[in-house]
Amino acid sequence: TGEQEVTLVATNGCGSDTMVRTINVINSPEIQAGIDESRSVYACGATVISFTNDSEDADYYHWNFPGQSGYRFLNGTTDTSPEPIVEFAVGGTYNVYLTAGNACRESHWQTTIEVVGPPRVVLDSLPAVCDTTTIALREYLTISGEYDTLNWMIRGPTDVPVPTEDNPVLTFTMPGQYLIAVEAISAHCPNASDTTTLLLQTPQPLELSAPTIDAICTGSAPVALSSSLPGGIWSGPGVNDTTGIFDPALAGSGRHTIQYLAAHRACGETDTLALEVLPSEPIVVSDSLSACANDQALVLRASQEGGVWVGRGITDSLAGIFDPGLAGPGRFPLTYRLVNADNCLLTATVPARVRAVPTIEIPEAQRICVGQSDVTLDELFEPTVWPAGGSFTWTGDGVTQGQFRHQGEAGQHSFQLTYTVDGCAAQAPATLIVANPAPPVAAPQQSFCHSEASAQLQASPPGGHWSGPGLTDPTQGIISPHTLGSGTHSYTYTVDAGTPCAASIDVEVAIWDDAMVEAGANQ
Incomplete structure (x- = not known):
């Protein structure tokens, strides 16, 4: 290798010629790469790999991860850097290719990085079961990510051995609540766990009952049925499915069978209750009652005599005398009760509303002069009222639509102000003095x-x-x-x-x- 001098001599019959050239002989690139020794090629979750490169005689490099997009180069390095730093953010298998080359040829290096997701486990809520049950635990488990083994644990009224297999099948026979726990063990990622509970119930006695009353008629008030296992579902004529309130008027006269199902319990206990509803003439009362708190006492009426009235503001239950002032403001029922010939307690209710009386405060007297023009009394007296939003009405000599029109003469005038809110009114007297004062006098x-x-x-x-x-x-x-x-x-x-x-x-x-x-x- 290195620079070599090459000489070419050409000769013919005429003579010879010589040409000299210098050629640089280089080695083929020897590629050698890897990852930093502190990291494994098998990583959990997002991980950063620093690649090492000990290649020789290479003029350029190219790193490639074909078929993958969940990576990026860090710290200013790129796919042409000799030793790039790469973050692998998405789990998967990454094939890593390095090409090192020079003018002679290219050499290639390849490795594989496996990025796994951490395990995640979710145990579903188990429905309550009755008496005994056999369940395959894995059917209630949702698991993702990389894990090596599953560890199951059961705690409850009695010990339940858990087989070591991946999907243990267990039988529960003793009533009570069991805690079921599972842990996913991973060699490369943090372990993950979750818990759920299993409630094993036994059948319980179910008793249904109605209030102890002599008889129920179509005009009787609704009654509350009860169960020794509350929280179930009622069904049948005239009964509310969740509250168990039985309305004789809705059910009608006759013999009715009411069903109850303890649907909230695994054993689904059920029973029936027979109720007899006798026909009765309905009691007719007013649809509603509305009064002001300062109204006079009222007489309540019912279509059938012989009963009593109960409720706020009732001063005579037999005569049905209702005093709005005693009842006070608010909404409340007034109920008429009558025991008929069949010994049924019949009821009828009047929705009552008593409206508050407004309050008003004004000065006892105000003063104007003979020479003043007509006066708006609201502006002159400036009433203070509660609640706001009502209307004012002024009455008295010389008052028209809230304005006082005097005749230019001195004197005293009496008015009444009425303030009305929601049909209820309050009054206040007022005095207006029309003055014609003499001018002041003093020694000059x-x-x-x-x-x-x-x-x-x-x-x-x-x-x-x-x-x-x-x-x-x-x-x-x-x-x-x-x-x-x-x-x-x-x-x-x-x-x-x-x-x-x-x-x-x-x-x-x-x-x-x-x-x-x-x-x-x-x-």
Whole structure:
């Protein structure tokens, strides 16, 4: 190998010629590859393989995994890298091919990587069985992934030996609950396990019963049938299949056979119950009753006399007197009970609803002036009500659609506000004063000495408000002259402030310095 010099000499009758060329002789590539020693070619789940490459005399490489897509190159390596790092994310058999080549020829290397999925096991729920049963455990097992062996374990009222075969068949004879566990053992992946239970029942005595009553008529109230093994299914005329409530009106008169099946139990116990329903004249009552909590007491009526009324708000059970206020707001039944000639307890129910009375609060009186235009009473009195969403109705002299129209004269007017919600009403009285106040009057000039600690400004009518300097009580017009400088100070007296009747007057107040004293001759 290496560079070799080749000489060609050509000769004929005329002479000879020579040509010299240099040729580089190289070896064929020797390929040698593998995987890092820390990894096995048999892996569990997603795994990363670092390939090693000890090939010699190769100018290029190409890695290939024909027929597979569940892999990718990592850390910047590619299928042309000498020693790529590859992640195999999907279980399966991967045929790995490496081609190493140079100008002479190509050499090939091949290996196989088996990526297996971890085992997953799911044991189905086992139905309860009666008395005794034989089951093949594998029929209730769903398993995937790679595993080597299955280990079964049974715990319960008695020991049940488990054969070592893959699909053990077991017979259970002792009643009780058994825990069945299975574990899939894998040499390459974490083990997987699951559990389920088997309930072995024995037949139980079944007794059906109805309430102890003298007789059942078509007009009697529904009765609750009972079973010593609750949770089963009822069937027959007039009976609810899940609750066991028997309605004589639905069943009709006659002798009825009611069936019961303990379908929730493996032994499926069953029994029947005979019920006799006598015909009776139905009791007719109102379809419903609706009242306000402040309504007067009502008299309930029934088509047959001699019974009693029971329920909220009943003050006289024989006469059927119902007091909505005593019952209070809400929805509830009012029931009429009568024992007929066949000794049947007949019942009829009136669905009752008592609606709450709304509440309303308004100021006792409001004040407007003669000169004001028409007034919307809702806006003037601003009622506070509960619940919201009702309607207002104002009544009284001069009121039209909630507005007061006065004639420009002073006086006092009385109204009533009615607030109605859901047919129930509350009332509140209201008074409106139409005022024509006289303008305020005050001495235009008032004076005080600077040394006075307190002085009162004078104006009428009382009840107004003073504003200006040095005021200690604006309502009473109290000022502190000693805090003011000498001179003239301006004040304003206002009555009915903040209303259209507001009126004011300005007052000049002189504060005299004590040293300012003048006297005439010979004084």
